[in-house]
Amino acid sequence: MLFGYSWDTSHGEWAFALSILPMLLRGLVVTIEASIVGFFVAMVIGLALAALKGARSRIVAWPAAFVTEFIRDTPLLVQLFFLYYVLPDYGIILPAFLTGALALGIQYSAYTSEVYRAGIEAVEPGQHEAAKALDITPRRTFTHIVLPQAVPRVIPALGNYLVSIMKDVPVLSVVTVLEMLNVAKIIGDQTFDYLVPLSMVGALYLILTLVASAIVRIVDVSLPKRGLSLR
Amino acid sequence: MTEPIIAFDKVVKRYGSHIVLDELDFSVAQGEKVTIIGPSGSGKSTVLRILMTLETISGGVIYVGGEPLWHERKNGDLAPAGEAHLRKMRTQLGMVFQQFNLFPHMTVLRNLTEAPRSVLGLSKAEAKARAEELLKLVGLTEHADKFPGQLSGGQQQRVGIARALAMRPRIMLFDEPTSALDPELVGEVLTVIRRLAEEHDLTMLLVTHEMRFAREISDRVCFFDKGKIREEGTPDEIFGNPREERTRQFLSAVREGK
Ligand SMILES: Nc1ncnc2c1ncn2[C@@H]1O[C@H](COP(=O)(O)OP(=O)(O)O)[C@@H](O)[C@H]1O
Ligand SMILES: [Mg+2]
Numbered sequence: 001m002l003f004g005y006s007w008d009t010s011h012g013e014w015a016f017a018l019s020i021l022p023m024l025l026r027g028l029v030v031t032i033e034a035s036i037v038g039f040f041v042a043m044v045i046g047l048a049l050a051a052l053k054g055a056r057s058r059i060v061a062w063p064a065a066f067v068t069e070f071i072r073d074t075p076l077l078v079q080l081f082f083l084y085y086v087l088p089d090y091g092i093i094l095p096a097f098l099t100g101a102l103a104l105g106i107q108y109s110a111y112t113s114e115v116y117r118a119g120i121e122a123v124e125p126g127q128h129e130a131a132k133a134l135d136i137t138p139r140r141t142f143t144h145i146v147l148p149q150a151v152p153r154v155i156p157a158l159g160n161y162l163v164s165i166m167k168d169v170p171v172l173s174v175v176t177v178l179e180m181l182n183v184a185k186i187i188g189d190q191t192f193d194y195l196v197p198l199s200m201v202g203a204l205y206l207i208l209t210l211v212a213s214a215i216v217r218i219v220d221v222s223l224p225k226r227g228l229s230l231r
Numbered sequence: 232m233t234e235p236i237i238a239f240d241k242v243v244k245r246y247g248s249h250i251v252l253d254e255l256d257f258s259v260a261q262g263e264k265v266t267i268i269g270p271s272g273s274g275k276s277t278v279l280r281i282l283m284t285l286e287t288i289s290g291g292v293i294y295v296g297g298e299p300l301w302h303e304r305k306n307g308d309l310a311p312a313g314e315a316h317l318r319k320m321r322t323q324l325g326m327v328f329q330q331f332n333l334f335p336h337m338t339v340l341r342n343l344t345e346a347p348r349s350v351l352g353l354s355k356a357e358a359k360a361r362a363e364e365l366l367k368l369v370g371l372t373e374h375a376d377k378f379p380g381q382l383s384g385g386q387q388q389r390v391g392i393a394r395a396l397a398m399r400p401r402i403m404l405f406d407e408p409t410s411a412l413d414p415e416l417v418g419e420v421l422t423v424i425r426r427l428a429e430e431h432d433l434t435m436l437l438v439t440h441e442m443r444f445a446r447e448i449s450d451r452v453c454f455f456d457k458g459k460i461r462e463e464g465t466p467d468e469i470f471g472n473p474r475e476e477r478t479r480q481f482l483s484a485v486r487e488g489k
């Protein structure tokens with residue numbers, strides 16, 4: 001029994017597979033939710049890190065670069081354990097799901113910040129010069145002139161990280177999040193049949209990442225280009 | 232004679248050990264239209280870019296409207312200028328770039344209203360009215376809602392001129408405004424600049440290789456060579472009867488290049 005569904009182990013492999021499908025789909029929903037929340041966090045924190053790293057003041061830029069490097073050079077699992085076991089000592093108790101999604105987002109913000117950074121640096125120097133000649137403040141130049149040109153160009157690269165995040169969600173099983181792989185493992189533990197649930201996880205993952213890649217491509221193509229020639 | 236609106240006092244610009252401006256003395260009177268000519272790498276763009284505060288100076292003092300541009304007066308002494316001072320000084324100058332440098336993600340109208348609204352604090356309606364007036368001046372009224380990428384190079388440069396004018400500068404800097412254009416599009420841009428040159432109050436500093444045009448609109452022509460003014464004078468003097476051999480060489484090289 002899991003999520004109120006029970007498995008059928010007495011009518012062959014196919015019946016078994018069919019009976020556990022609803023459970024795995026419940027896990028799949030959690031996987032998707034964790035990916036989306038994690039991706040959103042990575043987009044937001046990544047942008048913040050990119051902005052800080054580009055600051056003219058070294059007191060701002062240097063710590064941001066250090067944090068990025070630190071995040072990138074430590075395993076996701078370490079960060080996850082840190083959030084899950086250490087934060088409660090400081091009175092911050094988050095649900096396992098949120099902790100996991102946050103850890104994913106923070107891990108990937110190191111990567112997305114580099115993507116943003118590349119996009120920001122690809123904006124022509126002439127744009128900064130024109131803005132300066134018009135006396136537009138550096139802050140407004142960043143938000144209204146640089147970012148609107150940089151972000152559309154990096155959407156495909158950011159989108160690729162959504163797929164990577166999806167594939168890292170199983171790590172969250174170690175802090176009890178019932179994502180798809182964890183569900184499959186529980187089914188295997190109870191039925192002594194690991195082959196069928198794990199094969200199904202593989203298949204479902206394949207479908208999931210293919211669909212996600214297609215969505216990223218559609219978003220990229222249909223994005224309003226607003227006068228920008230993107231490539 | 233009133234005091235010059237632009238005055239360079241022994242201005243030095245160095246990149247490492249490479250001296251680009253060599254103790255340059257140079258001044259421009261209020262309302263004067265000055266053309267700078269000279270070979271590539273002689274420091275023409277550098278003069279404009281320093282005035283627009285896009286490049287710093289390595290030595291000397293520049294005065295704009297009687298006030299030091301790159302310095303602030305502190306108890307009688309000149310100290311390097313802070314950002315607030317530079318911001319204030321910049322409002323007097325406008326610049327037109329060789330590569331236009333329009334904001335590609337904004338419509339033509341938005342290109343013209345962005346700075347008046349965010350910097351000068353004009354209302355949406357005021358900024359729009361100002362922009363429409365300028366679009367009429369440069370003959371692009373119907374293109375207000377297009378993006379720069381949808382316009383020809385000549386049209387883009389006219390937007391560039393209108394965008395700079397929208398800030399109502401007293402001094403306009405043009406850095407080879409037609410050099411990136413196909414030959415058939417040069418005329419429309421020069422027509423707009425010529426119209427501006429008829430405004431007596433506007434001070435204009437123009438770098439160009441369009442010698443005939445320079446002769447037509449300039450009050451004075453300066454020939455730059457190796458970071459110094461090698462020769463200056465009225466257009467008739469420089470183009471008709473240059474004194475320096477170097478000037479003569481340069482002019483004939485340009486004419487042959489045509
Ligand atoms: N950022 C820079 N770093 C180093 N050298 C530069 C830089 N910008 C310009 N220069 C040099 O300064 C000199 C003058 O440049 P510039 O004013 O652009 O010349 P012009 O506009 O007359 O062709 C050139 O020799 C150029 O190589
Ligand atoms: Mg130049």
